[in-house]
Amino acid sequence: MPSPVVPQHCPSQRELDDLELLSVGALSPIRAFNEPDSPVTLTLPPEVLEQAARAGAVELVDPEGLPLARVAVGDGPWTVEPLTHAQYGPFRSFYLSPADVRAQYAGRAFVPVTDALTDVQLREVRDLGPAVLLALVGRGTPSLSPVALLRATLTAADHLDAEVVAVPLASHGDADVDHALGVQVVANYAGIDRVHGLQDAGELPLEIAEIVAADRPAPEEQGLVLFFTGLSGSGKSTLARALMDRVLEQGERTVTSLDGDVVRRNLSAGLTFSKQDRETNILRIGWVAAEISRHGGLAVCSPIAPFDATRQQVRAMVEEAGGAFFLVHVATPLEECERRDRKGLYAKARAGEIPEFTGISSPYEEPDDADVRVDTTGRSIEDALDDVLDALASAGFLDLTDEDADPDEVSRLVASAPRTSTSEDEGDPTVVEVRAERASKPPAEERPALQVLFVCTANICRSPYMEITARTASADQPGVQFRSAGTHGFRDHPMDGVMAEALGRRGLESDEFTSRPLSAALIEQADLILTAEMSHRSFILDDHPGEFRKVFTLGQFAEAVANFDLAGHELVLAVGDRRGTAEPRFDVHDPYGRGPEAAEACATQIDDLLRVVVPALTGSDRITA
Numbered sequence: 001m002p003s004p005v006v007p008q009h010c011p012s013q014r015e016l017d018d019l020e021l022l023s024v025g026a027l028s029p030i031r032a033f034n035e036p037d038s039p040v041t042l043t044l045p046p047e048v049l050e051q052a053a054r055a056g057a058v059e060l061v062d063p064e065g066l067p068l069a070r071v072a073v074g075d076g077p078w079t080v081e082p083l084t085h086a087q088y089g090p091f092r093s094f095y096l097s098p099a100d101v102r103a104q105y106a107g108r109a110f111v112p113v114t115d116a117l118t119d120v121q122l123r124e125v126r127d128l129g130p131a132v133l134l135a136l137v138g139r140g141t142p143s144l145s146p147v148a149l150l151r152a153t154l155t156a157a158d159h160l161d162a163e164v165v166a167v168p169l170a171s172h173g174d175a176d177v178d179h180a181l182g183v184q185v186v187a188n189y190a191g192i193d194r195v196h197g198l199q200d201a202g203e204l205p206l207e208i209a210e211i212v213a214a215d216r217p218a219p220e221e222q223g224l225v226l227f228f229t230g231l232s233g234s235g236k237s238t239l240a241r242a243l244m245d246r247v248l249e250q251g252e253r254t255v256t257s258l259d260g261d262v263v264r265r266n267l268s269a270g271l272t273f274s275k276q277d278r279e280t281n282i283l284r285i286g287w288v289a290a291e292i293s294r295h296g297g298l299a300v301c302s303p304i305a306p307f308d309a310t311r312q313q314v315r316a317m318v319e320e321a322g323g324a325f326f327l328v329h330v331a332t333p334l335e336e337c338e339r340r341d342r343k344g345l346y347a348k349a350r351a352g353e354i355p356e357f358t359g360i361s362s363p364y365e366e367p368d369d370a371d372v373r374v375d376t377t378g379r380s381i382e383d384a385l386d387d388v389l390d391a392l393a394s395a396g397f398l399d400l401t402d403e404d405a406d407p408d409e410v411s412r413l414v415a416s417a418p419r420t421s422t423s424e425d426e427g428d429p430t431v432v433e434v435r436a437e438r439a440s441k442p443p444a445e446e447r448p449a450l451q452v453l454f455v456c457t458a459n460i461c462r463s464p465y466m467e468i469t470a471r472t473a474s475a476d477q478p479g480v481q482f483r484s485a486g487t488h489g490f491r492d493h494p495m496d497g498v499m500a501e502a503l504g505r506r507g508l509e510s511d512e513f514t515s516r517p518l519s520a521a522l523i524e525q526a527d528l529i530l531t532a533e534m535s536h537r538s539f540i541l542d543d544h545p546g547e548f549r550k551v552f553t554l555g556q557f558a559e560a561v562a563n564f565d566l567a568g569h570e571l572v573l574a575v576g577d578r579r580g581t582a583e584p585r586f587d588v589h590d591p592y593g594r595g596p597e598a599a600e601a602c603a604t605q606i607d608d609l610l611r612v613v614v615p616a617l618t619g620s621d622r623i624t625a
Ligand SMILES: Nc1ncnc2c1ncn2[C@@H]1O[C@H](COP(=O)(O)OS(=O)(=O)O)[C@@H](OP(=O)(O)O)[C@H]1O
Pocket: 231, 232, 233, 237, 260, 261, 264, 273, 277, 278, 279, 281, 282, 302, 303, 304, 305, 306, 343, 345, 354, 355, 356, 357, 358, 362
């Protein structure tokens, strides 16, 4: 009968570090894995353990598959037979065995080092005379990355009579255990020579400080993986896309999208929705995302990722690569996802046509380690996105919130937009340029007129003023039609007298106007709804969340149109896709009952905003109001 095959296994980094020290005798008197009461353990996955127990051994390989050692697997300690020494890795020539160190450096003072040396510590080492700096670079031990610790220690050694030796002493997760093991390992290298513990004091010399700074990127420069998890239809892709738009608009980082559906058409083509294939799918996404984060990049992932253990594995992969992992649980309940049923999949799953459908016939394990949890039910995308942006900003990773924006932005915007015709405009090259761009992309003639609905509370002050001014400003162009309504509007009331006077001062009349309440039909008919305040916008979106792409505050829309040189329907679609945030500073407040001055101020604010919005909608070069 052929002897059972010895399985191969790539251990964790901590186990690899232990293996290296075991192989060179640096952990003596510990000589094997899994000695009684020893922290130096090796754990094998069940299927490998079973095979190794049958074969009596396991072959440990490095992450690239190079066999490093054969480990005897039996009832007693697991003894190690080294096969090859690790040959690659930065500063490899500094990894020496205790025997080599004793042969080369006997008689020096031995100094364990776990952090970059300060000016005080440099003087301390200099006073020792000839020294060996033992850089303890095993997993979890140094304060810096292993490479940075070695670079910093070598830089320090340039100024001293010191040699540097790299010792992969890993942390075993318990301070006392780590200390005892460290003392033992250092003693094995020092032999009969003196060991000196450094005091914790001083400042980093500039040259060393630069190495440390490069090793610890500021949070905004660190690689970041934003991982959206949630049921199908919960809003993962929508929120991820909106977030990526914000990142690109801000322009400080590039971003890679790893959307569930898109990955399944490419990287994971051919995988099914079995538990095992889903795990493979998520680990592939995690692997790519971790690599992106390793280089300081930003990856946005949006698969369902229903299993907690797989998500944890992705988190570990990213952190291992030096990136930060930020988990967003899009916690929209099943009932809402099923009600949306955007792709008709829930209906099919209920009918038994799709097996193993998440939430119906396959489990979704809710995360309890999410950095933020967002239920999108009844909310606009902007509102839901704000929760994610706030959480990201408070975690210090990415500040995409508009909080520190300049409150005078709208005034500046208005000032830079094409203005009402005045003789001063003639010959102004900026104005001519803007006009030329807009005029070159008129709305398609065959399209129905763009229906614009202005909304305020009672439909007697602000929204009628907007309607009448905009209609006049557009010179009744057939391509755009303006109407208005009130969230709490009465039917058939005339315009408020004080506001009508403000209109009159501009040569406009309100005689033919009568008020009306907002209705579902009006909302549906409108291509664009512009509200006076954020509260009106929320009022509409509470009942009609699906209309978020066409409902804006007037100020929000005025700010957004500056970014596009489109007009009419195209402009509305583009702004709907990449809108800015509705913010209180853009609100047009209610002048009702506050006298002529308040009415005049309100009218002027609306005039300024419409000077931006109306020419953009009509594609005309100027307004004539
Ligand atoms: N059985 C079953 N269960 C769940 N989802 C299914 C299934 N079959 C097809 N789909 C469609 O595939 C999308 C989910 O793929 P993911 O790669 O994100 O899933 S997973 O993370 O591997 O579980 C998911 O897309 P989203 O709606 O974007 O989440 C579905 O459209």
